[in-house]
Amino acid sequence: MDKSTDKLGASQVIFVGCGRMGSALAEGVVNSGRVKGERVVCLDADAAKASALAKKIGAQTQLLEGFEGARIWIIGVKPNDVASVIRSYASQFESNDTVVSIAAGLRLGYLRNLLPPGVGLVRAMPNTPALVQRGVTGIMADDKEDLTPIRALFEGVGHVVELKAESEFDALTGLSGSGPAYIFTAIEALADGGVLMGLSREVARQLAVHTVAGAAAMVEADPSVHSAELKDRVASPGGTTITALASLEANGFRHALIEAVRSAALQSRAMSGEE
């Protein structure tokens, strides 16, 4: 274990809000082995939801008593609930603690005003593939917060990108935060196409998911090869692929994806109160 994972492993990680993103992170973090289940606490307005998750991952449902190490609070409630949740825990935050907000649209300045002085603050935007350790998370510290253990936590569940300007969170949210939903829709539509052309649903699903995973793995394997080159290698002159690519262009495929990222980013910006 290196120093960064050491520091994380010695921490208590508290998930406030164990919904879709909070539970994916909690499960991914424990499965990564970087934090032991016994050091993880699951809290939710719905106690049964927190208990079920805690049971699944060997975590706790109450803060660890007498714990003197650093504590990382992951605030995983809806953006509209973040202020009231932070206020309700404010008296329990200590100077060794770091609060991590994963809420879309909420700026560090807004969050800082909710916290008692001396408490660390980090903004993060993960995505749900964290559940299977294939997430990607943007992180940024407020002030001079030590990002080492937070980086280690999110690296346990995938790739981490450290942002330098907070305005980049809007674009990152539109691309990777919301992005899994675009790809799930693409997988569903590809499978639908296969079913339309006579495949069984299960065979079509397998073909769609492995095609997307395989193409992504190729792009990941060699960053020096542009994805356009990989696309060209599939398209034979006068063949099936170029015929399909022409159809995608005619139907605004690229434009649809660009606009998806842009509109989600603009929504993230609007949620921050900036237009």
Ligand SMILES: NC(=O)C1=CN([C@@H]2O[C@H](COP(=O)(O)OP(=O)(O)OC[C@H]3O[C@@H](n4cnc5c(N)ncnc54)[C@H](OP(=O)(O)O)[C@@H]3O)[C@@H](O)[C@H]2O)C=CC1
């Ligand atoms: N879903 C995603 O892919 C991503 C989400 N995010 C961010 O993560 C956050 C959560 O989103 P998501 O997981 O989708 O939402 P969910 O509604 O699935 O989860 C939020 C959870 O918080 C619980 N909750 C509400 N109030 C409190 C409270 N006072 N104390 C403790 N728990 C509470 C909710 O309980 P109940 O349902 O009973 O109200 C629910 O279980 C949002 O801020 C979102 O912007 C970030 C990246 C990706």
Ligand SMILES: O=C(O)[C@@H]1CCC=N1
């Ligand atoms: O849809 C949302 O607002 C959240 C943030 C990114 C993904 N889900």
